[in-house]
Amino acid sequence: MAGEIPDLHAQERTGTGKGAARTARRNGMVPGIVFGGDADPLPINVPFNVLLKRLKKGRFKSTLFNLKVDGHDDVRVICRDVQRDVVKDLPTHLDLMRLRRTTKINLFIHVDFINEEDCPALRKGGTLTVVRNEVELIVTAGDIPESLTVDLSKVENIGDTVTISDVEIPSGAKLTITDRDFVICNVSAPSALKSADDEDEAEEETAEVPTIGEEDEAEGSEG
Structure with a gap:
C-alpha cells in the first residue's frame, strides 16, 4: 500500500431494514454499515461499480480506507465483511469498522x-x-x-x-x-x-556415456 490512504466515497443511507436495502440495490448502490470507534452505527450506501472494482483489485479486507460521507468527518475504516449473492457472487452488503489511531x-x-x-x-x-x-x-x-x-x-x-x-x-x-x-x-x-548452460551440460553428459557399439568394440579389443 504505497502513498496516501485511498478514499472510499459513500452516501448516508436514510432508513434501515430490508426495504431500504432493496431500494439501494435497485438504485445501483450496495448498502453497508459503519460501526465501532465509540460512535453510533452509520448506515451507508456505496456505488456498486466502485465497490466491485475495489473487490476485483484484491486485498479489499486488508486495505485501510479514508471513508468520506457528506455531513460527516472523514474516518479511517477497514472492511470486516462483504456479503455476496449466493448465485451471482456479487456484493450485497458490507460492514466497515472505524479505527482509532492506536488500533x-x-x-x-x-x-x-x-x-x-x-x-x-x-x-x-x-x-x-x-x-x-x-x-x-x-x-x-x-x-x-x-x-x-x-x-x-x-x-x-x-x-x-x-x-x-x-x-x-x-x-x-x-x-x-x-x-x-x-x-x-x-x-x-x-x-x-x-x-546455453543446459545445452553444454547435455553435451557433456552425452560425451561421457558410450554408445552400445562403442562398448562392444571396447570389449572385443580387450578379448
Missing part, C-alpha cells in the same frame, strides 16, 4: 526496489525476479509505513536472493509471518544464458 491492524505494505541501475548483479547481465511486491505487516492505524525498501545496490552476484531478513521493518510494525525467512526477490541468469 493494530494487518495490512499489505508495498515493496519499493531502489538503485536498480547500481546493482552489481544486474550489471553483470542478471535478471531481477520479484517474488513479493508487498508484505503483510501488523501496523498501527495512525502510523502506517508508506512502503518497505529493498536496496538492489547491495545484491552482488547473479543467483543472489533477497529475503525478508534483509529488509528493514519500520519501527512499530511487525511481520505476520515469523517462522520462515521468505524470499522477496532474486537475480537470476538470463534465459538465453540458462539455455
Whole structure:
C-alpha cells in the first residue's frame, strides 16, 4: 500500500431494514454499515461499480480506507465483511469498522526496489525476479509505513536472493509471518544464458556415456 490512504466515497443511507436495502440495490448502490470507534452505527450506501472494482483489485479486507460521507468527518475504516449473492457472487452488503489511531491492524505494505541501475548483479547481465511486491505487516492505524525498501545496490552476484531478513521493518510494525525467512526477490541468469548452460551440460553428459557399439568394440579389443 504505497502513498496516501485511498478514499472510499459513500452516501448516508436514510432508513434501515430490508426495504431500504432493496431500494439501494435497485438504485445501483450496495448498502453497508459503519460501526465501532465509540460512535453510533452509520448506515451507508456505496456505488456498486466502485465497490466491485475495489473487490476485483484484491486485498479489499486488508486495505485501510479514508471513508468520506457528506455531513460527516472523514474516518479511517477497514472492511470486516462483504456479503455476496449466493448465485451471482456479487456484493450485497458490507460492514466497515472505524479505527482509532492506536488500533493494530494487518495490512499489505508495498515493496519499493531502489538503485536498480547500481546493482552489481544486474550489471553483470542478471535478471531481477520479484517474488513479493508487498508484505503483510501488523501496523498501527495512525502510523502506517508508506512502503518497505529493498536496496538492489547491495545484491552482488547473479543467483543472489533477497529475503525478508534483509529488509528493514519500520519501527512499530511487525511481520505476520515469523517462522520462515521468505524470499522477496532474486537475480537470476538470463534465459538465453540458462539455455546455453543446459545445452553444454547435455553435451557433456552425452560425451561421457558410450554408445552400445562403442562398448562392444571396447570389449572385443580387450578379448
